Amino acid sequence: MGRSPCCDESGLKKGPWTPEEDEKLLHYIQKNGHGSWRTLPRLAGLNRCGKSCRLRWTNYLRPDIKRGKFSQEEEQTILHLHSILGNKWSAIATHLPGRTDNEIKNFWNTHLKKRLIQMGFDPMTHRPRTDFFAALPQLIALATLRDQLAATACGGGGGGDTAAAAAAQIMQGAGGGGGGGGGADVAIQAAKMQYLQCLLQSAASTIASAGSGGGGGGAMSAHDADAALAAAAAAAATCSSSPAGSSVPITPTAVGHSGGGQTQTTPCAFSEAPVITSDDVEANLRLLGCGGGGADAFACHGGSLPPLADLSDLTTTTMTNPLDWCSATASASSCGGGGGASSPFPWPEFFHDDPFITDFL
DNA sequence: AATGAAGGCAACCGCAGAAGG
């Protein structure tokens, strides 16, 4: 590719365009058309390279450019097309009249990509992240939780037992009539323990499935710690709504309640399958009980991701149902114990009002 | 009010493919 970049020519101005330059370029193109971009700057009296002029025109001065915030529909379209086309910004832009590829690219990089990452999805594959470092915050949070629970369950002692062991102890305590609270409370505690055990197993299997494919790690961001609780909630949802070991990729837009908080893009175990097909989408919808068929219907809950503020709500009690924004969770096949299939929650009703669970969210 | 961090966006850079000689 032995070609000297046009901008290497010395003396040509770079950097932000002035209103005068804009005026010159606009006036010239409106009058003569752009013709050859290489000769345009000289003819238009601009001390810029043709490339710079073309970029300015296509990204800013073109009269049909739509400016301002992206609408929900546009956002939806971008997500949809990106899941199919990948980073083909120009191709995506052709489906969004008035939007430039640069604008879409920027919107993706500054908003949508971050949102997907925060939700625990790989922005390139639109699949749940499974690499080790992505799951690390979840593990840490869950391990901490486990220790705290073990300590609580054992009356403040021990702490080194597993959640299952703690649950067993509680169960044993209930059966043996040993001390303390009523049998029902103890049973509930045991159920909680089982549920948490399920969470831990879920997280562990996630990492196991990642195998050695994770590769490049990254420093855990400060944000990860904050996101850990949301991640744990996501693990709960994963546990309940997705069959263990399922290889069907989950469409972020269809699930969207995975946690994470990884702020770095690292290759994930699924990187060899970077594109979600319409069939995948449909499969996800079926799997998740999302109504409607066809790729266009892939976006349940309006097809858009929840705003970041909504995501943060996952960790608060202000949201009565953290999964509310996407009805895709459908049936809550409980992994830990009985659960009402009609419940929007992935856990049994008797957990709903429990401060532990609400704190957990 | 000052300062640093983070976010958003415009613009640049370099590569690749198409077109023409």
Place this chain on the structure above:
DNA sequence: GCCTTCTGCGGTTGCCTTCAT
């Protein structure tokens, strides 16, 4: 078929604004 030129595209950078402390 080879070389050069032009255009388009995607990744990245750097500046400006906004927000948080």
